[in-house]
Amino acid sequence: MSTDAVLYDHPGPRAKIRNLVLTVVFGLGLLALLYWIYVKFDQKNQWAAELWTPFLEANTWVNFIIPGLQQTLAAALVAMVLSLTFGIVFAVGRLSDHWWVRVPAGAVVEFFRAVPLLLMIFFIFYGLPYVNGGVPIPAFWAVVVGLTLYNGSVLAEAFRAGVRAVPTGQSEAAYGIGMRKNQVMRFILIPQAARAMLPVIVSQLVVLVKDTALGYIVAFPELMQRGVNDLGANRANIVAAALVAAAIYIVINFLLTSLASFIERRTRRRGIRVPRNGANPVRTAAQNVAMPAGMGGGAVGA
Amino acid sequence: MRVSRMAAVATAAVMALSVAACGGGEDAGSGGGGSGDGVIGKAASGKLIIGVKSDQPGLGLQTGTTYEGFDIEVGKIVAKGLGLDPAKVEWKTTVSANREPFIEQGQVDLVIATYTINDDRKKKVAFAGPYYVAGQDLLVKTDSTITGPEGLDGKKVCSVAGSTPAKRIKEEYPKVALQEFDSYSKCVTALGGGQVDAVTTDDIILAGYAAQAEYAGKFKVVGKPFSSEPYGIGLKKTDTAGCTKINEILKAAVDDGTYKAAWDATLGKGGTPAPTFDASKLSNCPA
Amino acid sequence: MDLLSDPDNLDLYLTGFSWILRLTGAGALGALVLGVILAGFRVSPIPVLRGFGAAWVNIFRNTPLTLIIFFCYFGLFSTLGLSLAEEIDVNNFWLGVIGLSVYTAAFVCEAIRSGINTVPAGQAEAARAIGLSFFQVLRMIVLPQAGRAVIAPLGSIFIALAKNSTIVGTIGLAESSNAMKTLINDYGSQTILIFLIFAGTFAAVLIPTGYLFGWLANRLAVKR
Numbered sequence: 178m179s180t181d182a183v184l185y186d187h188p189g190p191r192a193k194i195r196n197l198v199l200t201v202v203f204g205l206g207l208l209a210l211l212y213w214i215y216v217k218f219d220q221k222n223q224w225a226a227e228l229w230t231p232f233l234e235a236n237t238w239v240n241f242i243i244p245g246l247q248q249t250l251a252a253a254l255v256a257m258v259l260s261l262t263f264g265i266v267f268a269v270g271r272l273s274d275h276w277w278v279r280v281p282a283g284a285v286v287e288f289f290r291a292v293p294l295l296l297m298i299f300f301i302f303y304g305l306p307y308v309n310g311g312v313p314i315p316a317f318w319a320v321v322v323g324l325t326l327y328n329g330s331v332l333a334e335a336f337r338a339g340v341r342a343v344p345t346g347q348s349e350a351a352y353g354i355g356m357r358k359n360q361v362m363r364f365i366l367i368p369q370a371a372r373a374m375l376p377v378i379v380s381q382l383v384v385l386v387k388d389t390a391l392g393y394i395v396a397f398p399e400l401m402q403r404g405v406n407d408l409g410a411n412r413a414n415i416v417a418a419a420l421v422a423a424a425i426y427i428v429i430n431f432l433l434t435s436l437a438s439f440i441e442r443r444t445r446r447r448g449i450r451v452p453r454n455g456a457n458p459v460r461t462a463a464q465n466v467a468m469p470a471g472m473g474g475g476a477v478g479a
Numbered sequence: 480m481r482v483s484r485m486a487a488v489a490t491a492a493v494m495a496l497s498v499a500a501c502g503g504g505e506d507a508g509s510g511g512g513g514s515g516d517g518v519i520g521k522a523a524s525g526k527l528i529i530g531v532k533s534d535q536p537g538l539g540l541q542t543g544t545t546y547e548g549f550d551i552e553v554g555k556i557v558a559k560g561l562g563l564d565p566a567k568v569e570w571k572t573t574v575s576a577n578r579e580p581f582i583e584q585g586q587v588d589l590v591i592a593t594y595t596i597n598d599d600r601k602k603k604v605a606f607a608g609p610y611y612v613a614g615q616d617l618l619v620k621t622d623s624t625i626t627g628p629e630g631l632d633g634k635k636v637c638s639v640a641g642s643t644p645a646k647r648i649k650e651e652y653p654k655v656a657l658q659e660f661d662s663y664s665k666c667v668t669a670l671g672g673g674q675v676d677a678v679t680t681d682d683i684i685l686a687g688y689a690a691q692a693e694y695a696g697k698f699k700v701v702g703k704p705f706s707s708e709p710y711g712i713g714l715k716k717t718d719t720a721g722c723t724k725i726n727e728i729l730k731a732a733v734d735d736g737t738y739k740a741a742w743d744a745t746l747g748k749g750g751t752p753a754p755t756f757d758a759s760k761l762s763n764c765p766a
Numbered sequence: 767m768d769l770l771s772d773p774d775n776l777d778l779y780l781t782g783f784s785w786i787l788r789l790t791g792a793g794a795l796g797a798l799v800l801g802v803i804l805a806g807f808r809v810s811p812i813p814v815l816r817g818f819g820a821a822w823v824n825i826f827r828n829t830p831l832t833l834i835i836f837f838c839y840f841g842l843f844s845t846l847g848l849s850l851a852e853e854i855d856v857n858n859f860w861l862g863v864i865g866l867s868v869y870t871a872a873f874v875c876e877a878i879r880s881g882i883n884t885v886p887a888g889q890a891e892a893a894r895a896i897g898l899s900f901f902q903v904l905r906m907i908v909l910p911q912a913g914r915a916v917i918a919p920l921g922s923i924f925i926a927l928a929k930n931s932t933i934v935g936t937i938g939l940a941e942s943s944n945a946m947k948t949l950i951n952d953y954g955s956q957t958i959l960i961f962l963i964f965a966g967t968f969a970a971v972l973i974p975t976g977y978l979f980g981w982l983a984n985r986l987a988v989k990r
Binding site: 184185186188192196199200203204207214217218221223287288290291292293294295296297299300303304307308380383387388390391393401405415416419422423426427429430431434 | 809810811812813814815818824825827828829830831832833836837840841844845846847882890894899900903904908925929930932933935942943946947950955957958961964965968969972973976
């Protein structure tokens with residue numbers, strides 16, 4: 178944040194006028210665009226009352242949006258817990274001194290990061306029953322397991338990068354006072370890695386929440402299926418329903434991000450230090466270390 | 480343990496490959512369907528899972544916590560016939576592309592979801608019925624000049640990816656520009672917006688949309704079906720006893736009027752008379 | 767016919783991946799251009815531009831891509847009348863490219879912004895002290911260094927983009943995930959083999975790509 182402000186001088190009188198002109202021009206352009214969109218939507222009757230009144234009725238919320246949202250949140254929460262666990266386990270696995278732990282852990286992480294989640298969920302649901310003796314996989318678990326394998330793998334890389342970013346002196350000191358490897362990991366490295374990587378972890382959790390929407394492929398009744406497809410079928414207002422669903426996703430993810438930055442501010446106030454490497458400690462450290470060989474720990478997804 | 484799981488997957492893949500190489504290779508892992516496993520046994524144990532559509536007005540529409548439509552009513556008739564309280568049926572949403580896997584893997588016991596009987600599908604599942612014979616037709620805007628599939632060359636037609644109607648358009652009317660979505664609701668929305676000129680699938684599904692209050696007066700069904708789509712009730716391929724039993728139930732339902740009542744309560748609401756039911760066609764159960 | 771010997775199946779597979787390739791290529795280009803512009807907006811002196819950049823990132827990064835692709839069809843095309851080609855497939859392809867670009871640009875923008883954060887503030891200050899303007903500081907001092915710092919994150923973003931291309935299948939494009947669905951429908955008993963072929967292709971291309979970006983990032987890293 179502080180770096181943003183050093184890119185330009187404090188505006189003098191001429192710059193102030195120029196900025197004002199640009200503000201007005203761009204602002205008007207933006208308003209014109211929004212107005213054009215509004216008019217076009219109006220021409221196509223997208224603001225027609227009958228498309229939007231369903232959202233004033235209890236039935237729409239009680240029977241479609243809220244149950245869908247509950248499934249979305251349930252799948253997201255379970256998958257978050259599992260992904261974080263998976264991430265820590267495989268990060269430690271990849272940092273192991275034994276090649277027979279390190280190599281398979283690496284292979285698993287690399288594979289699941291490279292396979293589209295859509296294919297994963299589809300396969301777990303339809304393919305796995307051919308291997309496990311025909312035991313059907315509930316759609317919920319197909320989605321949760323798919324999310325866990327993918328996001329867990331990305332998180333594993335984030336944790337691994339975070340662990341490597343902790344100065345070596347810390348683990349040396351810990352070994353020096355007689356801690357075992359296991360203790361060093363648990364008490365020294367992982368907690369610091371988790372804090373340093375918090376921004377990456379949080380954006381991956383946002384990705385996870387959004388990716389629950391891919392559950393439509395196995396007819397998992399989440400927000401997308403219930404609040405858009407089924408509601409659209411009932412009330413013939415699929416575009417309006419999709420706009421409402423998008424707003425809900427944005428709010429959830431915005432809350433999640435806000436919660437994370439609150440935690441981040443709190444931990445920083447408590448004086449936890451992460452390796453400094455530039456103007457902005459937490460962000461910079463995270464960004465610098467987030468990308469080891471391979472695909473890096475960047476948080477991106479559907 | 481991850482390693483062993485990967486190994487298991489790999490082994491299974493090799494097995495699948497070798498099964499395929501040996502020819503046939505049908506139904507490698509769907510499990511047996513002995514009598515205890517069949518729908519009669521399932522019903523006797525007090526629970527039946529029926530796969531239905533959730534987004535088709537008039538046929539299978541999830542309105543909230545409940546499902547309604549003609550397919551649902553047929554499901555209730557079958558459940559009752561099997562000696563099960565229809566309230567104990569668990570309804571499960573299926574989409575066109577996942578009906579066979581659902582049955583093969585036991586995710587559902589029965590599928591009653593605008594499910595056309597055809598030879599391809601008969602290789603994988605058994606069909607009781609047909610309980611209704613639909614025909615592929617076109618839904619167009621009320622003022623459209625399209626009168627049948629012949630007039631479609633160069634026109635944009637929408638259907639659901641992986642469905643029989645989509646396949647038929649691709650194979651028999653290659654000059655038609657086909658837009659595919661994952662649900663008919665999206666097709667109908669695109670039709671309303673003018674992005675496609677027609678939506679094609681079974682007449683009865685289209686009629687459900689045309690009759691929906693929200694679309695009143697906007698669309699019409701062309702009314703010249705160009706195929707015959709016998710709707711069956713899908714169940715495990717090995718469950719011959721269940722299949723035969725369901726056929727008996729259907730026949731009895733026609734005789735005692737419950738079939739007509741089911742129609743009148745759903746698709747027949749608009750005044751369309753119940754279809755005549757031809758019991759002689761109930762011959763799809765595997766021998 | 768047999769899964770592996772039927773030429774139609776090969777065709778399905780190849781068509782699927784060629785769509786993925788084209789979506790990824792065009793989407794990456796679009797996302798890069800848009801992302802750089804947005805990042806410029808986000809660090810600019812003009813509040814409206816900053817606000818616009820922030821709004822873009824918060825809206826598109828927090829919406830499922832499935833919905834964004836849906837809006838490209840039903841919003842851009844259906845309602846706003848943006849038609850990009852006569853042919854359905856080509857039109858859907860370009861709508862998909864727009865959706866992927868708009869979505870991915872939000873991530874590119876944030877990556878570049880963090881990259882800008884890695885450039886020591888003193889450098890920008892020194893540049894200003896010798897009289898460079900905002901654009902000159904950005905173009906000559908900050909972005910070249912930030913660019914090196916963001917190679918690895920951009921690599922991850924583009925790999926994710928390649929995988930996300932499968933979602934364009936929801937508006938009917940016969941890309942890999944739809945091809946896999948079709949094949950699994952026709953050859954139910956060989957689901958695992960089909961999955962391994964499709965997943966394997968993604969892994970075989972994307973894992974080395976990831977390492978390539980990692981190697982590039984290390985080579986080009988700004989040594990401080």
